[in-house]
Amino acid sequence: MKTAMPKTALRPIPLVASLALAVFLTGCGAVKPKPLTHDEVLARVRNDQQAMYKGQEPVTGALTLSDVMARSLKYNLDYRLKLMETALSRGLLDVSELDMLPKLMTDAGYRWRSNDSGGTSIGIQDRVVSLRPSTSEERVHFLADATLSWDVLDFGLSYYRAKQQADDVNATDERRRKVLQNIVQDVRDAYWRALGAQRLLGETQTLADNIQAALEKTRQAERAGVLPPVEGLEYQRALLDAMTLVTEKRQEMEFAKRELAALMNLAPGTGFTLADAKETTLSQVPSNLDQLEQMALEQRPELREEDYKARIDAVETKKQIAALFPNLNLFGGGGYDSNKYLYNESWAQGGVSMSMNLFRLAGIPAIKRTNEARMKVDDARRMALSMAVLTQVRVSVERYKLAVYDHQLADESARVDQRLASVARAGSSNQLTSELETLRTQARSMVSRFQEASSYAAAQSAYGRVLNSVGIDLMPEQVVGTDLPTLSLAIQASLAGGEKQVFTETADAVAVDRPFRLSVTGLPARVDGGAVRAAIGKVMTGNQLSLGMGADALAVELHFGTTPGKTATRAQWDVIVQDNGGKRLMTRSYRSYLPDEVTTRAVAALAEAATLSVMGDMRQLAAAPETAAAGQP
Secondary structure (H helix, E strand, O other), rough: OOOOOOOHHHHHHHHHHHHHHHHHHHHHHHOOOOOOOOOHHHHHHHHHHHOOOOOOOOOOOOOOOHHHHHHHHHHHHHHHHHHHHHHHHHHHHHHHHOOOOOOOEEEEEEEEEOOOOEEOOOOOOOOOOOOEEEEEEEEEEEEEEEEEEEEHHHHHHHHHHHHHHHHHHHHHHHHHHHHHHHHHHHHHHHHHHHHHHHHHHHHHHHHHHHHHHHHHHHHHHHHHOOOHHHHHHHHHHHHHHHHHHHHHHHHHHHHHHHHHHHHHOOOOOOOEEEEOOOOOOOOOOOOHHHHHHHHHHHHHHHHHHHHHHHHHHHHHHHHHHHHOOOOEEEEEEEEEEEEOOOOEEEEEEEEEEEEEOOHHHHHHHHHHHHHHHHHHHHHHHHHHHHHHHHHHHHHHHHHHHHHHHHHHHHHHHHHHHHHHHHHHHHHHHOHHHHHHHHHHHHHHHHHHHHHHHHHHHHHHHHHHHHHHHHOOOOOOOOOOOHHHHHHHHHHHHHHHHHHHHOOOOOOOOOOOOEEEEEEEEEOOOOOOOHHHHHHHHHHHHOOOOEEEEEEEEEEEEEEEEEEEEOOOOEEEEEEEEEOOOOEEEEEEEEEEEOOOOOOOHHHHHHHHHHHHHHHHHHHHHOOHHHHHHHHOO
């Protein structure tokens, strides 16, 4: 006996199939490439520009080194990104810890069909229908289910994944430390170059104006026939060469200010001024290289990150071995079905199941070889990085030693060129050739001062690279407040503490800035004493010496005297330095010749040369008063 399916049940099928095919074809052709519009790009740019500089405190005063570092660490976008990555890594750790919990799966639904679900039964041998068609399921009914399951193998693997994520949090934090150290290093490098340019910018502009005026005079003299064409062009070429050197040095150091603005994440066009910090005496070159190397191997972020990677790989080995164990699954829950044909509409169920992929056991030798190779690679990478770190420590110390020596030479060269410019200015006349030679020596002196400032910035950069190579953290672990003044003070204290770990005698360990109380005596009646004192004071302040009337001020007296000679008048400046108790600490004499006409300009220029000749001794007296007596002849 056979039963045929009613023909009416087949009629909806073509219609449904046609609708499904139409929807499918429509969806296939609906998605097409759509490029961004210009308005969308402009909106993105506008939003990014607002977000990049949002919430920043305005620059209200001169910025010290610690102020610049505080702004850089608070607003620098690269450092913000690393902080966000660390927070993201911690969030992923929280998610991985949730994976170790049992799973509670709930399910609810509504079921409908167009006809009854049922069937008949036929004999196996004779294929005769033994029952009439019947159903045990309603056309419309509701379902609900809740099952609590715990998979032992999933729990173990989730546990190992959570341990790996915890070490990844530590590795991310070490990458943040590295970014922080690099930012501090970049700030130190750019700050001193920008400060050197800021100090010399005014004098450079004055020199440029004087050279431009001299060039115009030379051209006029050449056109008037006062100077031969070749000689006039040679002077113009010399002046232009000198100005080119000055401009190159100025631009090279002024670019550092733009670098500082980028590090602080300041909006383009934001003006700021650096605090005129005194150039402290550079620290002695570290001699305890073995101790520095040990500190570097312990503290460098790259090596610590490798340690965490090795721990992650070790856990990976355990995770792969755990995956070979049988899978034990415990489950239990309850269910509900509104089907009225069911004998029990609600029920509870539970059970235990165990499964295991036996073919995975064949992979044990390969897993073992892979894990051993992974550990060897980790060890080799760490040792190679350790060798690079040790090399960086020794190279950074050697570079610092060379930078200190280079700065000493540049400092001495700058003083010599300044004295040469002063002597040339003292002996110059009103003739055009004499004025051109004076300007050329002044330009050379300005280039030397730029080189001295650049060499000091290079020495400070090398100083910071020593700290960076050792892995010193120049940012405190905890800061009471997040405002810039509090952060700046915390960084300043942390800088001092970190430097003492590397340098036995830091740059400012015994730094004392004793001012000088200036007096000038013995001047001829026709010489302007105020102009001479101003010239001497400008030289002293330009060479990092302070003028003041404090209780600890040192008294410096410059006494002028002349001795007639057979062909020219001989001038002598006596430089005398005394402490506030009247004890004479230094006496030096500087002799030269005066031009035929004794003018304020000539006397002031010789006074500048005399002051520059004892500048090193005066710096020593101002910075180390406890050894000032050693400077007495």
